[in-house]
Amino acid sequence: MDTPTTVVNVGTDLLAAAVEAQAAAVTRVDWRPPMPGTEDDLVAVATDPLRADANVRALTAMLEVQATLVDVAPASEVLGLERGQFLHAGPPIGWDRAAGPLRGALMGGAALEGLVDDPEDAVALFESGSSVSLEPCHHRGTVGPMAGVVTPSMWMWVLEDQRTGRRTFCSLNEGLGKVLRYGAYSPEVLTRLRWMGDVLGPLLQRAVRATTESQGPVDVTGILTQMLQMGDEAHNRNRAGTLMLLRDLSPAMVAAGDPADVAEALRFVGGNDHFFLNLAMPACKLALDAARGIEGSTMVVAMARNGTDFGIQVAGTGEEWFTGPAQLADGLYLGDFGPDDANPDIGDSAITETAGIGGFAMATAPAIVRFVGGSVPDALATTRRMHEITLGENPRWSVPVLEFQGTPTGIDVARVCRTGILPQINTGMAGKVAGVGQVGAGLVTPPAEIFPAALARLAELARARG
Template sequence: MNRPTMVSTGTDLLADAVAGQGLDVTRVEWRPPADGTAGDLVTVALDPLRRAANARALEAMLGVTATLVDVAPASEVLGLGPGEFLHAGPPITWDRASGPLRGALMGGAVLEGLVADPDDAVALFESGTSVSLEPCHHRGTVGPMAGVVTPGMWMFVLEDPATGRRTHCSLNEGLGKVLRYGAYGPGVLDRLRWMGDVLGPLLRTAVRSVRDAGDPIDVTAILTQMLQMGDEAHNRNRAGTLMLLRDLAPAMVGAGDRPSADVADALRFVGGNDHFFLNLAMPACKLALDAARDIEGSTAVVAMARNGTDFGIQVSGTGDEWFTGPAQTAEGLFLGDYGPADANPDIGDSAITETAGIGGFAMAGAPAIVRLVGGTVPDALATTRRMREITLGANPRWTVPVLEFAGVPTGIDVTKVCRTGILPQINTGMAGRVAGVGQVGAGLVTPPAEIFPAALAALAARARSRSGAGAGPPRS
């Protein structure tokens, strides 16, 4: 006689009782759809455009190759003028800005010579007469943590050779007391000035040399390799940074117009900064996701971003509209004597990595990441498996060896998030709540649940409008 088994769909009390009697229990993580989404789920599921639109969106994402083609000031490649600041996340004004975002803006104002003292920048931003704030995403750019970009900052420029589309990201400063975490002390500003005077121009010479030789650096290919080497390309970028240094170092050394001491300092800085490659992984992911934008009927998420106050998503089928909710505070590990009370809510555009299927979605391939963000190795494996339930497919180029080289889960589907109640998993650094503090830890976080039903409602409204169905079925 076959041994009886039981399948449990979330009723742990019953499952535990049966398991206690020696029977085999298969537990299935299942939750009812999010409250109030039933009608919208039906409408979107019946949308005749949805299936083909999502297939097109996924194909577009997977078809992009990101190559590093230039390094140049933001004034040159983004057209930023004096007093124009970019920031991470959805749109926000100074009066709602969090501590780390305010700190980064204050430091940026000093860096641009708008004020002599960071404290003087407060009145500048409060008045808003000679400065402006705009999301990085609105300029084809992504910024880690506070994500502040000023005209004088140097940017990586990535390009898809098949289409010529480009994305950008600033250069990575390292960890701890850095501008992107809201610090703005003299050491922070001195480092940024050195990056503008020495590192940026040296990298430009090297990148252009490699590009003009006909072999530009393939960032997508490096991502493929680093995922085989224990990186997940959000909070662990050690292998990626070393591969980038391998490809650029000969051209940096061969740059004849720079003193050897400058070259040595630059090589030492990049080699000692394990997160340097993050600022290439992010625009590579944005380049892929931007290819899937503006496909009518698609339920694919094309951006997840946080400004330290709000968490926002953008969806392929709803254009540039942001769906926002309150940013959550990560749970994880803290530096020194810092604790949960010191941490600001989640911040940064770096969740673009998870949106593309790496970072928290690829934690199974980077088990060492749990030593930074908390959790266990089984948690990391379970996370990657769980993310398959809310995505459109898998990326055959970016694979996880421990899961039989399965592709990373790719293409977050709004309908699947609402139907299952499973939220995207993000691993992240934590900035101090108070401006000027810097990094206080790292951990795990999810988006606010309510933003996905809001996006679903907008998708359903568009579907009803196209079909001429008016209000359609009730949403609850």
């Protein structure tokens, strides 16, 4: 019998290693069985005659969006938020199940709005629920990092796809450490937020409007394209993006404001490398929202966490949330903090990974491992692995070290269930006790069970269509 010149090994590497030890060439195929219990649903979805075209349309619609910055304005104006109404990150949740950082942010938000004098007094207000309401940011075209709390007086970035006129929104970034979005509500946190409302927001509004009138709106999608070439991944590293935003807005800021206010604002933004994150997030949401409601599509259009639950929404299942328990990130901690101090994953910022950047584009930003843990080879391997669960690539957002391959884009529920590979997210970590603030940053994946749940719903709809 002839000795084979090449061997294809599927699954475990044990046989491959043995064959290589005998100087034979081996091609490894990384195959895994599908997630348990998903076999019949995978068949139903695979044979759905709508699926292939629906996924092409969903991915195409997403990639066609060009996010531009058109305004900055209070949430009361652009979102219609009224006194006592609060938005939060993640899927729907009530005060009774809210995690520490979300509670802390809501308490601080209540004090900011003058509903209570002391944030601690807000506990009774939210427990009674008589004069306050909670709603997910996503339900109002908005995204919020970490706790994601938005109150009526907070100033919001306003992004628009000028081809369709659709808009999305996000609050202004406070920086790192003891900030409201991490659940802190000390006097310094509220003082900073009031300055952002009184000085920074109005100054940015004048600058954005003046820039738009003289040069056209700032191209946020274009900045994302450039920053990925400059070492950012647009979730936990936004240094280049922040500097490019300053480049575009600072001339109008200087012309539109009091010199002392401008100097303070430039120092604040220049000292906050995460400032651009709050533009990257609504840009990603604007793109993904274009794929919502496409019947038969298995593409994920949102991943979001409220500190208790992790939820996803899918293009072909409307506004339905599929939820499971939020996971604790594995990463690096600040100071003396450790795993016992951290809350499970929280925030809408996983919209970046949903769009194909953040953790999916870690190969563009190998320095990110200094912040979230892991190694440079891990970052490269993560980006390669995410291609196995996505529908395509984004030609705008390319990875130089991978021969300018587009970032993996369009998470496919069916591919996740078929491979068992979960989306990789890099994230900040909030303290589990209200008021603590940030305790670290790390890597996390969604709870595995939410993808079979979404697949089951997609299969049910496919069977109903016959």
